[in-house]
Amino acid sequence: MKDEPEEAELLLHDALRLAFQSNNQKAITYTYDLMANLAFIRGQLENAEQLFKATMRHLLGEGMKQEDNAIIEISLKLASIYAAQNRQEFALAGYEFCISTLEEKIEREKELAEGVMSGEEKANTHLLLGMCLDACARYLLHSKQPSQAQVMYEKALQISEEIQGERHPQTVVLMSDLATALDAQGRFDEAHAYMQRASELAREVDHPELHMVLSNLAAVLMHRERYTQAKEIYQEALKQAELKKDEVSIQHIREELAGLARKSSPLA
Template sequence: MLRTAASRGLRSGCRFWIPASGRSCRAPLRPASGFRSSLARPNVQSRRGSLGSRSGTSLALLATIGIFQWGEKQLASEDEIILLIKHAKLSAAKGELKDAERILHQALHMAQQAQNNQAISYIYCQMANLAFLHGDLLSAERLFKATMSHLLGSGMQQDDNALIEISLKLCNIYATTDRHYLAVEGYKWCIETLEEKVQHEEAVPEEALSAEERENTRLLLAMVQDSCARYLLSRGQLELATTLYQKALTIAQDVHGEAHPQAVVLLNDLATVLDMKGCYDQAYEYISRASSLAREMGHTDEHRILSNMARILVHAGNYTEARKVYEEALKQAKLKGDELAMQHIQEGLEELDASTHSSHGQGQARHQ
């Protein structure tokens, strides 16, 4: 599988899931230009060039949070904060997480001195992402909640995409730390809130809301559905996972078209869950399409998709074709130096050998 995942179904429960403070603020936040003009504004994308950005919440905040314009004296401080954050992001990109953390603490100190709550919120979010990368999930949880508290205190609406992305991060932390109830309630809240928001935005006149903003909300919904589906899949809830993958795929294809990296990944994931359900023909239909698109676009995960295709062929009893596909997947994995994929493919070949021997043994027994 390209990705492993993880629930026992969505329960009915609390409608509003704001773990930071338990309160809701509906006064809208009017962002100014500050950080947004100084740091690159992201689109909602995800891992492997997909539905949500690799830095997730922090990047969504860039699109929604601005720092109010100050006087000339104070603008120098704002520039210094922005410069420090850029340095921290560069250090993090290089894998120098300790340096990034140290620089962010400097930026936080300056933002606190300037009493700039929106800068503080953004820096907290960056620090939370660093803690997440370190594997310090409890610190990341605390910092994400602090970010939410600052944003809500600033008047941001609880259905703002930035807050929902933070909520999604918390869901993933709860899922990883085996807090199933909190994870499920969180995913449920995110999905329901975004579904309502998408419906509302569809009724808003075009001149009042840009197409890009509408798409970002839909893509965020797909990202949540995708994340929740992976969680459900790892807990054996195949029917719910299938439904959520199908919904996420529909959005990805509607917004980006079928020939998009994330649409290909979702095709693969949907094929995987169908394979687990024993729906081999349908699974092969999806994985074949994913493989064809991956080959056409030179997708970085083509070898992994081929490995999944071979596994589906094995389960369907088509051992000859499965071996050919595995061999091609192994060839590509070696060229890309993907040792983990090579290991999975070798395990798949061992499974194929065992299945082939078992099949031959059964055939001989029937002829005796």
């Protein structure tokens, strides 16, 4: 939390040594998980992969089932690592495992009474499925497969709306991402409808990523050749990005505004 990852890593190695010395399996598993997450955050992907696999081996060795949410969460992180490493076959297999396992689990749990499994537990499993669908959709969109990404985003959005509501920040982001997938297919009118609603909700709830949603809306307007509106929205997005001190977004929006000026000029 204090942004001292090297010191955190040293402490975790000490913790792991003590856990092994006392043969405390739960402590070993917990520490491996913390070490894996730390490596993941630091971008040490190969190290994170090995640590996540070690965590999973310990959990399965303790009797945890493959369909347990904790196993799925680790599998999702592994799939994300493979995606970042451009190991497409492994990434897609990982996402497919997470999604299909959770869908089958949810189907079986539908008929379970409240006393056997709480509504909160069922909701958490649904939300985890939404996370997996979202991650897979992002990867598919990045891999230039927008129609497949659209299907994933639609399912993830439905889950988020049903469980968290339309005004939840994650729902707004998914709505915007779905619009981006539609926009990438040239389905500009549908994309605009979703993006317009996402921007309205983002303004209403003072969304932390309002500037990004507005920037996406402006991009759709540009593709529809509505240059005056696009410029206004980009300018609003730029103000919001500057308030957030998001330098990457500021640079991107300025570049888009420059491109827009060239497109809409009489000599363009």
